[in-house]
Amino acid sequence: MAAELAMQGVSLRFGGIEVLQEVSFTVEPGQIFGLVGPNGAGKTSLFNCISGHYKPTAGTVSIDGTPVQGARPATLARHGLARTFQQPALQLQETVLENVLLGAHTQLPGGPLEWAVRTRRTKRAEERFRVEALDLLERNGLAWAAHLPADELSHGLHKGVELCRALLMKPRLLLLDEPAAGLPHAEVEHLIAAVRRLRAEDDITVVIVEHNMGLIAALTDRVVVLDHGRKLMEGTAAEAQSDPRVIEAYIGKDAADDVA
Ligand SMILES: Nc1ncnc2c1ncn2[C@@H]1O[C@H](COP(=O)(O)OP(=O)(O)O)[C@@H](O)[C@H]1O
Numbered sequence: 031m032a033a034e035l036a037m038q039g040v041s042l043r044f045g046g047i048e049v050l051q052e053v054s055f056t057v058e059p060g061q062i063f064g065l066v067g068p069n070g071a072g073k074t075s076l077f078n079c080i081s082g083h084y085k086p087t088a089g090t091v092s093i094d095g096t097p098v099q100g101a102r103p104a105t106l107a108r109h110g111l112a113r114t115f116q117q118p119a120l121q122l123q124e125t126v127l128e129n130v131l132l133g134a135h136t137q138l139p140g141g142p143l144e145w146a147v148r149t150r151r152t153k154r155a156e157e158r159f160r161v162e163a164l165d166l167l168e169r170n171g172l173a174w175a176a177h178l179p180a181d182e183l184s185h186g187l188h189k190g191v192e193l194c195r196a197l198l199m200k201p202r203l204l205l206l207d208e209p210a211a212g213l214p215h216a217e218v219e220h221l222i223a224a225v226r227r228l229r230a231e232d233d234i235t236v237v238i239v240e241h242n243m244g245l246i247a248a249l250t251d252r253v254v255v256l257d258h259g260r261k262l263m264e265g266t267a268a269e270a271q272s273d274p275r276v277i278e279a280y281i282g283k284d285a286a287d288d289v290a
């Protein structure tokens with residue numbers, strides 16, 4: 031079941047810096063939701079508040095109505111949350127396949143003792159994950175790279191590896207932080223197709239941070255625009271693109287006056 035995500039009055043402060051100020055919005059189950067805004071607007075910080083990497087100073091983050099702000103990332107994974115990072119941190123010496131499998135061990139049946147002695151049940155589950163990981167790589171156009179060390183791939187392709195890693199967890203809520211940054215145009219098309227397939231085949235809610243407005247317009251049902259840690263507007267991608275406040279936030283007040 032796809033998850034509902036609700037932010038209610040989420041604020042985040044570091045020392046004197048107000049990174050997020052009373053941000054509220056709801057992502058309905060099954061939606062593909064865009065989070066856009068200029069660099070430094072607070073998009074990654076907001077993701078960190080959802081994924082348990084930051085604890086909001088105030089406000090609530092709820093998944094299916096359960097408050098989860100301040101919970102640890104591992105706990106949130108059990109709620110069905112998976113994410114990718116703006117700066118992927120792969121194990122560069124390990125193969126792409128091993129990188130996709132990282133984290134899967136926490137999903138094996140039994141507990142650490144059983145994993146350590148590697149019962150037949152552990153081995154069967156590991157084999158299932160390998161097959162699924164290879165299938166995900168195939169579906170994301172990365173099968174050719176499965177057995178290469180990760181450091182032989184471009185930065186852009188590392189994002190695809192991270193996406194496969196996140197999908198292996200069968201998330202109900204997936205957060206993607208700038209998945210298209212650094213990707214050549216053809217790969218962006220691949221990514222759009224992959225997210226569309228996700229929506230068609232899986233019961234999943236997706237939130238995407240992205241500067242590529244083509245991707246946002248092609249994929250999202252709804253967007254929230256953040257600027258200086260505040261919610262500037264919420265609506266469709268088309269509404270955001272024609273909103274003078276958004277144009278102003280992106281290219282400065284003078285340019286917005288020129289448009290008006
Ligand atoms: N751990 C932190 N400590 C201090 N400031 C932070 C921290 N994380 C983020 N910030 C600040 O929060 C602001 C928003 O950053 P970020 O969330 O990365 O924006 P975006 O992803 O929209 O570009 C920036 O001014 C950044 O310096």
Ligand SMILES: [Mg+2]
Pocket residue numbers: 073074075116
């Ligand atoms: Mg960011």
